[in-house]
Amino acid sequence: MAQIGSFALLLALGLSAYSFGAGLLSLFGRDAASARLGETARRAGIATFIVVALASFILVSAAFADDFSIAYIYHHSNRELPAAYKFAVLWSGQEGSLLFWSLLLAGYGFVLRLRYKTDQRLFAYASVIIAAVQVFFLLILNFAAHPFAIERGVLPPDGTGLNPLLQYPEMVIHPPMLYLGYVGFTIPFAFALGALIMHYPGEKWIHITRRWTMVTWCFLTVGIFLGAHWAYAVLGWGGYWGWDPVENASLMPWLTGTAFLHSVIMQEKRGMLKVWNMVLIFATFLLSMLGTFLTRSGVISSVHAFAQSSIGTWFIVFIALTTAVCVFFLVKNLSYLKSEHKLESLVSRESSFLFNNLLLLVVCFTVLWGTFFPILSEWVQGHKVTVGPPFFNRVAVPVALLLMLLTAVGPLLAWRKTSLESLKRNFLYPAIGSVAVGLMMILFGVRPWEDPSYFYAVMAAVLSALVIFTVISEFVRGGRVIAGKSGQNIFAAMLLLCRRNTRRYGGYIVHFGVALVIIGLLGQPFNKEVEKEMAFGDKINIGPYTLVCQSYTQDDNPNYANEWAIINVYRGGKLITTMYPERRFYKASGQPQTIPRIYPSFRQDLFLVSDVYLVYEGKNDTTGRPIIKAHLNPLVPWIWIGLIIMVFGTVVALVPNYVPVVVTVSAPVRETAHAGAGD
Amino acid sequence: MQGRGTDMKVPNPFRTYARCHPERSQTVREANGLGESRDPYSRPSTRSLRRYLQAAALTAAVFLFMGAGGNTDARFKDLGHRMMCTCGCGQVLLECNHIGCKSSDKMRDQLMAAIDKGDNDDLILQGFVQEYGPTVIAAPTATGFNRVAWIMPFVVLALGIAFAVHIVRSWKNRPTPALADGITIPRGPELDELRAQARKETEQ
Numbered sequence: 101m102a103q104i105g106s107f108a109l110l111l112a113l114g115l116s117a118y119s120f121g122a123g124l125l126s127l128f129g130r131d132a133a134s135a136r137l138g139e140t141a142r143r144a145g146i147a148t149f150i151v152v153a154l155a156s157f158i159l160v161s162a163a164f165a166d167d168f169s170i171a172y173i174y175h176h177s178n179r180e181l182p183a184a185y186k187f188a189v190l191w192s193g194q195e196g197s198l199l200f201w202s203l204l205l206a207g208y209g210f211v212l213r214l215r216y217k218t219d220q221r222l223f224a225y226a227s228v229i230i231a232a233v234q235v236f237f238l239l240i241l242n243f244a245a246h247p248f249a250i251e252r253g254v255l256p257p258d259g260t261g262l263n264p265l266l267q268y269p270e271m272v273i274h275p276p277m278l279y280l281g282y283v284g285f286t287i288p289f290a291f292a293l294g295a296l297i298m299h300y301p302g303e304k305w306i307h308i309t310r311r312w313t314m315v316t317w318c319f320l321t322v323g324i325f326l327g328a329h330w331a332y333a334v335l336g337w338g339g340y341w342g343w344d345p346v347e348n349a350s351l352m353p354w355l356t357g358t359a360f361l362h363s364v365i366m367q368e369k370r371g372m373l374k375v376w377n378m379v380l381i382f383a384t385f386l387l388s389m390l391g392t393f394l395t396r397s398g399v400i401s402s403v404h405a406f407a408q409s410s411i412g413t414w415f416i417v418f419i420a421l422t423t424a425v426c427v428f429f430l431v432k433n434l435s436y437l438k439s440e441h442k443l444e445s446l447v448s449r450e451s452s453f454l455f456n457n458l459l460l461l462v463v464c465f466t467v468l469w470g471t472f473f474p475i476l477s478e479w480v481q482g483h484k485v486t487v488g489p490p491f492f493n494r495v496a497v498p499v500a501l502l503l504m505l506l507t508a509v510g511p512l513l514a515w516r517k518t519s520l521e522s523l524k525r526n527f528l529y530p531a532i533g534s535v536a537v538g539l540m541m542i543l544f545g546v547r548p549w550e551d552p553s554y555f556y557a558v559m560a561a562v563l564s565a566l567v568i569f570t571v572i573s574e575f576v577r578g579g580r581v582i583a584g585k586s587g588q589n590i591f592a593a594m595l596l597l598c599r600r601n602t603r604r605y606g607g608y609i610v611h612f613g614v615a616l617v618i619i620g621l622l623g624q625p626f627n628k629e630v631e632k633e634m635a636f637g638d639k640i641n642i643g644p645y646t647l648v649c650q651s652y653t654q655d656d657n658p659n660y661a662n663e664w665a666i667i668n669v670y671r672g673g674k675l676i677t678t679m680y681p682e683r684r685f686y687k688a689s690g691q692p693q694t695i696p697r698i699y700p701s702f703r704q705d706l707f708l709v710s711d712v713y714l715v716y717e718g719k720n721d722t723t724g725r726p727i728i729k730a731h732l733n734p735l736v737p738w739i740w741i742g743l744i745i746m747v748f749g750t751v752v753a754l755v756p757n758y759v760p761v762v763v764t765v766s767a768p769v770r771e772t773a774h775a776g777a778g779d
Numbered sequence: 780m781q782g783r784g785t786d787m788k789v790p791n792p793f794r795t796y797a798r799c800h801p802e803r804s805q806t807v808r809e810a811n812g813l814g815e816s817r818d819p820y821s822r823p824s825t826r827s828l829r830r831y832l833q834a835a836a837l838t839a840a841v842f843l844f845m846g847a848g849g850n851t852d853a854r855f856k857d858l859g860h861r862m863m864c865t866c867g868c869g870q871v872l873l874e875c876n877h878i879g880c881k882s883s884d885k886m887r888d889q890l891m892a893a894i895d896k897g898d899n900d901d902l903i904l905q906g907f908v909q910e911y912g913p914t915v916i917a918a919p920t921a922t923g924f925n926r927v928a929w930i931m932p933f934v935v936l937a938l939g940i941a942f943a944v945h946i947v948r949s950w951k952n953r954p955t956p957a958l959a960d961g962i963t964i965p966r967g968p969e970l971d972e973l974r975a976q977a978r979k980e981t982e983q
Binding site for chain 2: 337338339342344372446451454455458461462465466469470473477480481483484485486487488489490491494495496499514516517519522
């Protein structure tokens, strides 16, 4: 099995190298021979996907077959591992996850090469660039991190098992989502670089890659949030974001990718920011690579230590080489990227996009700076310093709040120029509403002057409300116009409005989701926690809840032994639910793991929902009683609801616009009317 | 929403003083420049400026000293979130939940003991740095080269804003391409009117 896998990887390397080399050669000529050579390169690219898929299939099969002669399977699986996690073995370690990267890239390339007829020349350029990236990954897989390496010595009877932290349902989908995001940015990158090299006229490359970019962005967003939810639901510290270097690594391309998604609109609508868009998509791709480098190089200490190795050098060389190529072509072809229009006013949609980009990049820089500062400090001062959550919260949060303000104001600004009158008219009610939200918070006892975190919480609430109210007002305003003309009810009119310009209104729905996420985050300063050793009938009071220990017990199954407490949750003397915080001991790896239990109080609190979050911390060796840590985390469920709405908004934005069918009939017409749709 | 915010009420120092010493409150108001007293030698603009400055200083003082004498629990929570656990988990001290983590349990006990002893925050943090090294502090200190960590993002923000403003200005000042004979571009109110009409029509 291992031999077939190894051969498949070598074959894939050969095919992708051919796809790159032959594809590159074919780009220099425009005769029939070059076209034929290009066609063989395209087919080699398609074949690469089939062969890499075969290699991946073999690795997963080896996990299912408990083939511990393969070192990777021995180190990441065991006989009793549930089937779903045997799939997850593919991306649970260094070599497997690189193979998975390669598979996804080959998959994206496969789809792209099948759709080559859209624009053969541009697709040929993009295909060559993708093949180059593919060659890089297959080189690592074949020569530095081989997934089919044979375990030396006596064949072990069982594997050492999958890391317990990864034995959680979300872990089966979190890495694929994140990787789909990381890898996906290769496609717009390849098109952008291709368009730059070949002086591609117009903005067609942006139209071609628009959906690729949005889908990729959506995958990365889901991947990041699933990671946050996994940290929340598995790590048991009651938080969801710890500003760990690897978390930061996923956030950076997301920030530049978000900036790119916004600024390409300016290039499409106004022919502006052409250089900037190139820089943004190059930066996004390079930051994706940097993220992969950070996860694997071990250059920065991280909780994601399970994937560390010495392949960092490969990535440094690749990143340096790619940067050099990008900078070279950018400088060489700068004249091709001249803006077509000029900015007319500072109060316009154009400038709001510009400042939105600026703030996103400042947050990105802050994250990058904070992540690498320990290394810089070691160079300069001779010792490392920690750059943890207090730094990021203090520096990035104020900038993020400014960004929220722009998110609220931006959609109200018109292209080219906005009159103060129209700004006032559109902004008045959302502004009053959001200020009212701030005042209500103060009225309910949140004193922003008592603590900076309260101040940020109030500001975040005000700005989130502002975003929500502006989005609603945009829908209502547009809906009213349609309702007035068509006689439909306002909701049907809003739906029609959305269908007529899915990109714009889908974007607003995404903004709405972001505001909900921010609302979920702002509950953090009000978190509460209590830790207590609990005997039968013992109580913990936390917020309005009383937790009563009913019992504690233990069990055993082939994969792990476990013990858990049975806790009844009361509110106002009424039993609400029973929770079972648990601790497991995984036999193969010999590692313990807590399984927190979470109860969101939607039924009791509706909008001001809180999570009751219980962690079984362990047993007191002397008394044999469980130690329970209870957290009360206000508003956290809104984060996950916000994510769902963001995904929904992206899906809406991906749907083609509804265009009414126009039936032409012969009739004597003196004048023609010209209609267009705005954005 | 519940939390510390609901049970802590911070008194307004001026209002409390006035309520307790009504006979002296006028003096305080005058001393703060908030009352009716007049300085015959200062000009009105200087007076009002001084008044604003004094009000600002008073407000700043209220913000600065609010909660300065926090209780032990609050200090424990604050300091515990300014330090990292040294077990290698990469988590903030009070958020390390590793089962049987010896580092965090020991460090928490040390922190509580230092607070009980009456040491101030700086002394406690210094003690931890001496024992566990500089990486125990969760964020760079505002001293020496570490200041660069804090300053740099804001420098980049300022430079970015300056650059964006420069770009916007240069775009605005870019010459408009010459028009063919006979074509005129509407300007001023006429242009605004046309824009409003276009917006109205394309909003559908």
